[in-house]
Amino acid sequence: MDYGQDPAPGSSRRWAIFFIGSANFVLSMFTRVSTTVISVPLGDEMGLTSSQLAGVAAAFYYAFAFSQIPLGVALRRIGPRLSAAALVCIGLAGTIFFSIAATYSGLVVARILMGIGMSGNLMIVLALLAAWFPANRFASLSGTVVSVGVLGNLLAATPLALLSQSIGWRGSFYVVAMAQAVVGFVFVLTARDSPTMAYTLLSRDHGTSSRNFGHFFLTYSYWAISFSSFVRYGYFAALQGLWIMPYLAFGLGLGEIESANALLAMGLGYMVSLPISGVLSDRVVKSRKWVVLATLVGFCLLCVVMDVWGHVLVGWGIVLVLFLLGMFAGPGQIMYAHIKELVSPEFTSQAITAVNLFTVLGAAAMTQVIGLVMPSQPSNLNAALDFSPMWLVGIVALALACVFYVRVPESAMFKTR
Template sequence: MPAAFRIFAILLLAYFLSYFFRATNAVISPDLRRDLGLTPAELGLMTSLFYLTFAIAQLPLGALLDRFGPRFVHPALMLLGAMGALIFASAQDFLTLSVGRALLGIGFAAALMGALKAFSLWFPAHRYASISSLYVALGASGAIAASSPLAWLKEQIGWRGVFEWGALVIVLVALVVALGVRNAPKGMALPQSTQAGNASLIWRSSQFWRMGWLNFMVGGGFLAWQTLWGGDFLFKVRGLGSLEVGSVLFTFSLAALLGFLLCGPLADRWGLPRVLLSASLGFTLGPLLLALWPQMPALGLYLTYGLMGFTGAFNILSLAQARLVFPTELTGRAVTAINFMGFMGVFLLQWGMGVVLGLSEYSTALLVWATLIALAIIGYLPLALGQRKSAL
């Protein structure tokens, strides 16, 4: 177990960086608008490219992790992320900025999936949900660092300086992962599937699609709001300054950290599907409240963002559910398939909201989003109501 927790800690460094870089645009979006003249649609598209390339990378990543493990696959991708950070820092136009953002997405594509693959071998199955939720909770502190601390840091060295120094940090952490992580405990080989067609079972499974669409809307929407539109809403609708926006986003991220910490133990106690359903229902209240009462008092604003952060964090349970539903030799492909759905959700919701905002206002975009979440929840109901805890 000491070796397992050492590997946990090393991989956590990379996941912290993944969360930090995906969330930066929520704070630096006014700087990007000012320095590069981005429109809302361009801002949404550029930001969402992190998630598009991240999602696309999941498709081959699952097979690579099942075949070779995370030790070298993960840091190799991180070097591409470091290159993306340097390109982003030097960008003078929308296209260059987009290329840098896209490479950052590829660079961190294995930050969570590589860890989940490793944990499936280093930790017992009955602790998988709790270990996974703890990992995500601690890694989510990267989003906290990308709120008020980032707002202060960019005032000191500029947003370009943040990404220049960030590139060096990415390289150093990639080196630590390559040197300090083992794919499996000593004497244990990576399990290999004995039937080439087994992976197709995932995409043919009705359970997968019920979990996947919920993760698309809740998990994808959670990150789309945390990493861009949640900040933009505060800038444009509420007229807050950078430090005030950072403070509200800090509340969102702190609540998310608490949600990540509690969701695993709650799922162990009450049953994973039912806990995930309850959290998804709670999350839906966030966009509804913001759409119907955009000028709520400051306390209400903090509470609403806290609600969205806390309940949205429970989306990580869909990954744990995939690990428990599908066989161990398909863990990499199962969790990356669910993750693909979530990050395609971030891409399409982040971009789509920018398109809607170019035609209408925030209230309309938020009501559309809430309706889509409700439809995904309806699709998930058979899993939550008909599947006993012991079946997982």
């Protein structure tokens, strides 16, 4: 296979797909963590416990995760464009419903719809990148898409906190719904499934090829990469999506805006690491495996730092450590490149959605696991050491991920060099 072959040289449409698809992913990243900075007013207004807050946050991730296998099938059968059109409508309905929900169950249903609607915002763009760009640019481009998408995390920090203070959390989600409608509509109008509209990498041969792909689920590489992605993104999303704010507010005694600024630094670190790690993997280190493994080790060590010394970090110290934690948590898109290059090209969409199932399932599971090991009300906690169980969950899980990833083979693209 020629990994440098360009399927659409000189195309301007592919760059339009890249940029608008990135903007669409911004909305997904915003939505998944949007309950963090509104967790206090949301909990106060609705009278929610810690486990209920975790349930509202996790509902998005469960719906998102279990949409991945159907999404992989849809990408192969009807293509990315029609898949995107359907998901935009579902996500928009969920956001509107969330803004008017009056009960805990209403919030959960709304978050489920939002999770389904946002489930394809990244996978659809990655499938399109695989169809429109050379394979040896996939990690760099996908890293840039995710990096741009992290703007959604940043917008869900201080900007959302300020907007919520101004017009309330319900009014804020009306604004989000309008943005979803505009960006989603433009993306569907712009996207084309492949340069020839023939699904070059999204083959419609469902017989023998589908049976062959089934063997992929029996491989060590699939399960090791899936588990590592489950832990890496799951734990980071649990922190960023809910638990880091109570830690900062009740454990360290920071104010709402101070806590939001620290959360912003965490998102910035995640954002900065993505294009850098993509370039390192594609062009400098020329490895998927060792770039991923190094970041998993770093993430684990930073959790140790937070558990042991978090209570002495003040001011810029906590901002710096959370920035670094975001950096080491970030390079997950390399796992998608890694799994993509361990299967045949016609299975690209199914391979990345199969891993993404566990990636997002991790966010739901980790959010609730932390909720189970923490007391019933975050406001009852008044010291950083009270949050030690939260950090221990990450330390143990990330250490296991490191052990499993060591045995994953290197990408075929680099083995041939």
